[in-house]
Amino acid sequence: MGLLSLLVFSPIVGFIILFFIPKHDMKMLHKIALAASFIPFLFGLLVFILFKTDEIPADILKWIEFEAGEKSFVIHYELAVDGFSTILIFLTAIIMSIAILAGSFHVKKDIRMFYQLMFLLELGVLGVFASGNLFLFFIFFEITLIPMFLLLSKWGGTDREESAFHYLVYNGIGSLILLVAIAAIFVSAGSTNFDTVMQHFATNENSGLALGIAIALLLAFGIKLPIFPLHSWMVKVHVDAPIPVVIVHAGVLLKIGAYGLITFGIGFFPVAFEKLVLVLAILGLVNLLYGAYLALVQKELRAVLAYSSISHMGIILLGIAALNESGIQGAIFQAVSHGLIAALFFLLVGSLANRTNTTSLKKLSGLARLTPLLAGFLLVAALAGLGLPGMSGFVSEFMVFLGLFEQLPWIGVIGTLGLVLTVVYMLRVVMNMTFGTYRNMFGEIKDLNVYEVVPTLVLIICIIGIGVFPNIIASTIQLTIETLRLGIGG
Amino acid sequence: MDLKTLLSFEWGMMAPEFTILIVAVILSLIDLFGKDSIKKYIPSFAVAGIGLALIFLLFQYGHEEVSILYDTYIFDSFAFSFKFILLIGTLLIFFMVLSKQKDEEITDRGEYVYLLLSALLGTMMMASSGDLITLFVGLELLSLSSYIMVAMRKRNKRANEGAMKYIINGGIATAFTLFGMSYIYGISGTTKLVDISREMSSALGTTEPIATVGFIILFVGLAFKISSVPFHMWTPDVYEGAATPVSAFLSVVSKAAGFVIIIRLFVTIFNTGVEGNETLYSSMIGFVAILAILSMLIGNIIALRQRNMKRLIAYSSIGHAGYILIPIVSLSAMTLENVWFYLLAYSFMTIGAFMVIYILEQSEKSEDISIFTGLFQRSPVLAISMxxxxxxxxxxPGTAGFIGKFNIFVGAISADPAQYILVGVMAVATVISYLYYFNILIQMFIRQPEFEGRRTVNKMQAVPLIACITGTIVLGIFPFIALNFFS
Known part of the structure; x- marks a missing residue:
């Protein structure tokens, strides 16, 4: 059993240990769950460090073999990581620990089952990023579906079951399109291993099949990302899911879409994606502007953040559409950066909602007087979200637009409008909340306690760290970018 | 036929069938004349008999092809592998029968047992027959035994309704089948499948219109057994009316037998043609494809509105019949493997689901979906199994059903021409099916229980449950065990 298998299956430890703790011993459950969430975190850190210094061997075991006439199809159990997935694995581990910590404030009923489902979800997400072939990727991808569905339908807000079914249907459609695409790739290449598939389609790149699969992948991951007309489920999840789940969802799960589009889309079908560049660019632009505009008119803080996520995902699409080194690099940066920023935002929104019992923007104003720390952190999050230089958002947006202006300058020009809108809606929301007129509506409420401040600070340090030393990530993903660049052909 | 020729046949190949036949006869005699103290062991005897037949069958693993009784009985790898599913499925159903609680309404336990055995014998003959006559006799043996089993709960209104529908629909379907066979006989002048296939390929062209009509009529008739469109309407009523083990038998073993006969007939008769020419089968697959699409969509969409669990499973089984038709449409080297694997996976998961329903329906006296409410609190074991x-x-993923589906996808895409439309419809149907399957998950894990008290699983109930769970998980994680066994 290699390091990667240990990493992927490490959340099982927490899942099992929790069975032995009495259901009603809340304090113990919180402590054990948090402690167990550090196991995958340590493995993630180890993988990250080892990846920097040395190659990580892939875990391979022969698994399934199909015979079809003379052709035989083999599927291995194989785990492997590259730079991009290493970073996402690390991000997953951090955000999961934070979400589980947040669970202790936000989840009141059946806490044991909640934590267990969270660990199952973590297993799925880690597996998604660590798989070395498409078949395994799909298996883990589907594993995330079930815990998410149960988490949403049991612990969600008022419309929880409806939201859960929305989630299920959209993601079900996405994953089945993906499954058909994987089956088609498998039949054509005889394997689902990433390298084999890449080489296979590099030699047969002009076929209609490649274009068809590329479109299928765009659809499948477009639902996950989400891309404009397919986004309604994601807004529902953002509004209805319990805070720890939203943290994981916005922070990590949405990134599966970006990961898939970049690693499989551009990685396997660069030629087909070149034909789709304009479509991608327009979709990205629509996401960016539509998300930003709707974020501007929302009355609910959570809905603002949901549309802001859509808008930020547009930037990833634009980076992919640029189809050059800095564009893709920017897209990867944006994926990581948005993960951190969204997690930070929802962590704070959770703390806020716990105190005020509302996220309606009308009621929230002048919090700086009541809870200076909370208000201050919200302002920091907003600044990070609008891409202030020195923070991670700036690096990614800068690189995406650098790449975009090189390839499609007009799209770039319109896109900058979206950035302006971002500044407007972020400031509109946060300025009023922090510095608006103070009305004594909530009575005495306490400021953040230490268990809320620590994870917030961790996230802020990460955001600023990436903003100031982007090389931490840039050097890790260098090889990934290099491979992708070779595929694109320049 | 003198004694010498009679003895020269390799009768040993029929050992599994003979075992079932002898056990069924003995059990019916015991039921008639035996004392009550012996009678209560009847189901256990049947289990032993099936176990023995299974052992005989496994001894034939890898045996070369044999045909006895002038090609009316064939033993080949096809017959072997499908008989394996039939026996395993029936064995699981007998475990279900054994687990029943005292107050279940079927008191005529003996009849029940030997009717199941005679139905099983019919299916096994279907798997091995190489002649239209024996094929039809096997089919009728299965049908008649099934009619009686459904009608056996005679004081139950639903059962009477179901039995009535079953026998009328079944009669019509049988008539269709026989009528279709008469066309085939008319063209070829023989009832032996091998000869028919030779005659068909040489006579193609002049007799094609008649053969086409025969094909359609025969297929429509056989659609009854696999409960696919157009003969699917009986399924929900019969499943609801019949005792749950009988429903499980109809949905697994009887359906598997239906697929066996379809593959045997259509692939051997219609799929041979003159070199280079299109065979009749390949020109007719559009028709089968439409039936598959309709089955998948109708089954899964109507299942959305069901509240009675057995009706829900019935509609879902119509959808599954549509899935299994896909490999038959996209004829390739993987067809048999796909159908076989899916049927095996389907046996484990469906019998398992029926088993959970059976346990709950006995303790709650209801078949409504509400028996699942809060099940995770009342009985975590049952909830996790379900x-x-x-x-x-x-x-x-992680379960047998996933590997089966992926297999079908790969088979359909690697076929020539690739069946993207069917694959697409199957994907859509699967997403629709998520809605009602996950709805049951919500009932079990999230809703508050509507029934009081904890439910425990006793030893007899645990046997089929554990067997089905093991089958579902092992086939999902190590599918190569089954795939290697098959090839």
Whole structure:
């Protein structure tokens, strides 16, 4: 059993240990769950460090073999990581620990089952990023579906079951399109291993099949990302899911879409994606502007953040559409950066909602007087979200637009409008909340306690760290970018 | 036929069939004349008999092809592998029968047992027959035994309704089948499948219109057994009316037998043609494809509105019949393997689901979906088991159902021409099926229980449950065990 298998299956430890703790011993459950969430975190850190210094061997075991006439199809159990997935694995581990910590404030009923489902979800997400072939990727991808569905339908807000079914249907459609695409790739290449598939389609790149699969992948991951007309489920999840789940969802799960589009889309079908560049660019632009505009008119803080996520995902699409080194690099940066920023935002929104019992923007104003720390952190999050230089958002947006202006300058020009809108809606929301007129509506409420401040600070340090030393990530993903660049052909 | 020729046949190949036949006869005699003290062991005898037949069958593993009784009985790898599913499925159903609680309404336990055995014998003959006559006799043996089993709960209104529908629909379907066979006989002048296939390929062209009519009529007739469109309407009523083990038998073993006969007939008769020419089969697959699409969509969409659990499973089984028709449409080297694997996976997950329903329906006296409310609190074991079966039926990775679905996808895409439309419809149907399968998950894990008290699983109930869970998980994680066994 290699390091990667240990990493992927490490959340099982927490899942099992929790069975032995009495259901009603809340304090113990919180402590054990948090402690167990550090196991995958340590493995993630180890993988990250080892990846920097040395190659990580892939875990391979022969698994399934199909015979079809003379052709035989083999599927291995194989785990492997590259730079991009290493970073996402690390991000997953951090955000999961934070979400589980947040669970202790936000989840009141059946806490044991909640934590267990969270660990199952973590297993799925880690597996998604660590798989070395498409078949395994799909298996883990589907594993995330079930815990998410149960988490949403049991612990969600008022419309929880409806939201859960929305989630299920959209993601079900996405994953089945993906499954058909994987089956088609498998039949054509005889394997689902990433390298084999890449080489296979590099030699047969002009076929209609490649274009068809590329479109299928765009659809499948477009639902996950989400891309404009397919986004309604994601807004529902953002509004209805319990805070720890939203943290994981916005922070990590949405990134599966970006990961898939970049690693499989551009990685396997660069030629087909070149034909789709304009479509991608327009979709990205629509996401960016539509998300930003709707974020501007929302009355609910959570809905603002949901549309802001859509808008930020547009930037990833634009980076992919640029189809050059800095564009893709920017897209990867944006994926990581948005993960951190969204997690930070929802962590704070959770703390806020716990105190005020509302996220309606009308009621929230002048919090700086009541809870200076909370208000201050919200302002920091907003600044990070609008891409202030020195923070991670700036690096990614800068690189995406650098790449975009090189390839499609007009799209770039319109896109900058979206950035302006971002500044407007972020400031509109946060300025009023922090510095608006103070009305004594909530009575005495306490400021953040230490268990809320620590994870917030961790996230802020990460955001600023990436903003100031982007090389931490840039050097890790260098090889990934290099491979992708070779595929694109320049 | 003198004694010498009679003895020269390799009768040993029929050992599994003979075992079932002898056990069925002995059990019916015991039921008639035996004392009550012996009678209560009848189901156990049947289990032993099936076990013995299974052992005989396994001894034939890898045996070369044999045909006895002038080609009316064939033993080949096809017959072997499908008989394996039939026996395993029936064995699981007998475990279900054994687990029943005292106050279940079927008191005529003996009849029940030997009717199941005679139905099993019919299916096994179908798997091995190489002649239209024996094929039809096997089919009728299965049908008649099934009619009686459904009608046996004679004081139950639903059962009477179901039995009535079953026998009328079944009669019509049988007439269709026989009528279709008469066309085939008319063209070829023989009832032996091998000869028919030779005659058909040489006579193609002049007799094609008649053969086409024969094909359509025969297929429509056989659609009854696999409960696919157009003969699917009986399924929900019969499943609801029949005792749950009988419903499980109809949905697994009887359906598997239906697929056996379809493959045997259509692939041997219609799929041979003159070199280079299109065979009749390949020109008719559009028709089968439409039936498959309709089955998948109708089954899964109507299942959305069901509240009675057995009706829900019935509609879902119509959808599954549509899935299994896909490999038959996209004829390739993988067809048999795909159908076989899916049927095996389907046996485990469906019998498992029926088993959970059976346990709950006996303790709650209801078949409504509300028996699942809060099940996770009342009986975590049952809730987790049902979750595994439902996830497998929905095709979620880690379970047998997923590998089966992926197999069908790969088979359909690698076929020539690739069946993208069918694959697409199957994907859509699967997403629709998520809705009702996950709805049961919500009932079990999230809703508050509507029934009081904890439910425990006793030893007899645990046997089939454990067997089905093991089958579902092992086939999902180590599918090569089954795939290697098959090839």
């Amino acid at each position: 979750t595994i079966f439902l996830l497998s039926l929905a095709g979620i």
